[in-house]
Amino acid sequence: MLKPRRYLLISLASAIVAACLWWWMRPGATVNSASVPHSYTKALEQAHNGQPGAARVLYQQLARTDLSDIRRASLHAELPNYPSPQALKLADADLQHPSPLVREAAIQSIVGLVPNAQRTLLLGPILDDTEQSVRFAAANALLGLSPDEQGLYFGPLQHVIDEYERALKTQPDSAQAQGQLARLYLHEGQLDDAQAALEKVTHLEPDNLKAVVARVELLDKRGETDKARALLAQQLQAKPDSAYLQHALGIWLLNHGQTEYALLGLAKAVELEPDNSDYRYKLAIALHDLEQLEAAQRQLEELLQRQPSNRKARVLLIRYWKESGQLQNVQVLLAQLEQQNPDDPALQQGL
Incomplete structure (x- = not known):
């Protein structure tokens, strides 16, 4: 009787082990399927934050x-x-x-x-x-793009632009559509049509700042520089805390060769919206153009602190560090770039 009992115990033990193995293996499939969205979330986070290996997981x-x-x-x-x-x-x-x-x-x-x-x-x-x-x-x-850059697609592009204009015209009560229509007219040099579209935008949305900046561009295209400057000044007097208008003023002054005065508007825009990478990047370039290299470097360093994934800012800062002969800083930035994306063209070209 001992042997049958022993076999029974062995059989029970085997069954328990098999049940345990099944139990431990079963959750594995659940975890595996749940890891798919997690890997997406992690990859997106890595890429957004410019962490090492970001390019690999993104690809x-x-x-x-x-x-x-x-x-x-x-x-x-x-x-x-x-x-x-x-x-x-x-x-x-x-x-x-x-x-x-x-x-x-x-x-x-x-x-x-x-x-x-x-x-x-x-x-x-x-x-x-x-x-x-x-x-x-x-x-x-x-x-x-210029007609030369458009190349063989100049004709097809004009065809789609015409189609786009027709579609936008069917939305007279949409400020966004009329604003886009004005942009197309400005591109085509149809200034009277652009003005009419912008007037519709202003009627629909009196505080639409993009329409204000487009009106400034329109006045410039008409050669009415003083009116363009006066319009910006008037809008800024009414909305001095608008980072968008301050930045627009800075860009307008840059385009008219007044870099020193442009700094005031560009710097004010960054002060009002410190996380806006485009504003800070433009400020850095303007500072560099005035040979304020250290100040330009500081702006780019701050930009990368806030947005480590910003490759454009990183590449520009590498160039500025090279200009000042601070090769140690160059090596640090290059090493970080290589960790993010070892196949970056800037590394391949020996930036």
Whole structure:
């Protein structure tokens, strides 16, 4: 009787072990499936914060085929900070994605990754996209290019711009549509039409500051510089705490060769919106143009403290550190850039 009892105990023990193994293995599948969204979230965080390995995990996520459209578009928003042949390949591939949202996000990635002339070669074919919103996004991305840069796509671009204008005209009660229409008219040199569209924007939204700045541009194109300056001054007197208007004043003064005075507006804009990377970047360039190299470096350092992933600011700061001969700082920034993205063209070119 001892042997049968022993066999029974052994059998029970084996069953318990098997049950335990099944129990421990079962949650593994659940954890594995839950790790997919977690890896996306972690990758997006790494890319947004400019952490080591950011480019690698960003590319890995964009190589997936199971992401939702909104998540894929969110990844594209980070991609221009991590340029490489692989990044360009991923962005180019998503120009053919089934989702219009993703195709539009890929267009913005291309704008951030590629110089003007090359951009036309990639985005020109998208002017024939089946989705109207995608065609319009491609046209917007190519709008500021010269006819030479538009190349063979000059004709197709004009066709889409005409289509875009017709679509915007059907939205007379939309301030956003009328503002975009004014931008197209300004680009085409149709100044009277641009003025009429801007008047509609102001009627619909009296405090629309983008319309104010567009009116300043319109006055400049008409050669009415004094009126443009007076309009900016009037608006700033009414809204002195508007970072947008302060920045616009600084840019206007820069464009008119008054860099020293421009600093006041640009610096005020940064003071009012310290987290605005575009404002701080422009201020740094203006300071550098006035040979205030240390002040320009400080602005870029502060920008990178607030936004470590900002490649444009990092590359410019490397250049400024080189100018001042502080090669140790150059090496630190290059090492950080290599940790973020070892395939960055700036590293390959020996910046």
